[in-house]
Amino acid sequence: MRKAAVRGLLLAVLGCGPAVAAESTGAADAEKERIRMIVQEVVREYAASLGSKQAPPGARAVLQNVVQDNQKFMRSHKPDYFKPFADGQHPRATVVTCADSRVHSHAFDATPDGDLFMIRNIGNQIATAEGSVEYGVRHLRTPVLLVVGHSSCGAIKAAAGDYSRESGPIRRELDTLQVPKGEGGMSGVLLNVHKQVSRAMAKFEPEVLSGALTVVGAVYDFRGELKQGQGKLAIVNVNGETDPKRIAMLEIMQDLDAPPAKSTGRKKNRY
């Protein structure tokens, strides 16, 4: 559809609608909504007609990559692979990570399918995904809620600076981080993880107190800033305990790097 045709159609739509001036506010609102929907549909049709002619550079390569990787995935994963989770999910952890492209679950779970209930947003926050977190903890009953911050977090950096020129939606998601000004580095990342754990513990107090839920805060340190090696998932908070020595003494932390026991411990389905 050409631009002129779109314009003509829009004018026709706007011009041929019934008069609304004398109608009640409700009827006028309904008419406005009707026109808005039609305009939206026309714009959508126009955008679709542009096809790949106006696709941003590199978009085709991305799609090609997506399609080919999916084909490879399908070839290497037979129907048996999907059987354990095709009819339902029983994840063992609700995970809140940053949406950052450098943070992915394969850094801490080699087989995350059906195992991790993943929630991602800027700044790995509870506030902007509360319903999703609640779903993981209360409906799926995961015994662990894991909050994962990371080195070089752009959201923390932004929240610690002046973000007044960002759009409303971005500002709102940075507002809830409440990072102190000037704390844009690892110190801010750690502060935020601790804050998210506190928030989760307050929200899920009954589950934590009954022992049904353990809230864990961690930092995925792909820069090695914590001096524990690049790629380390450093556990920095367990149910509010932030002292590394005391964390190390907690029962839940014992022998975590030992080979898994056969009867318990690791998940049943190692796909």
Ligand SMILES: [Zn+2]
């Ligand atoms: Zn981030």
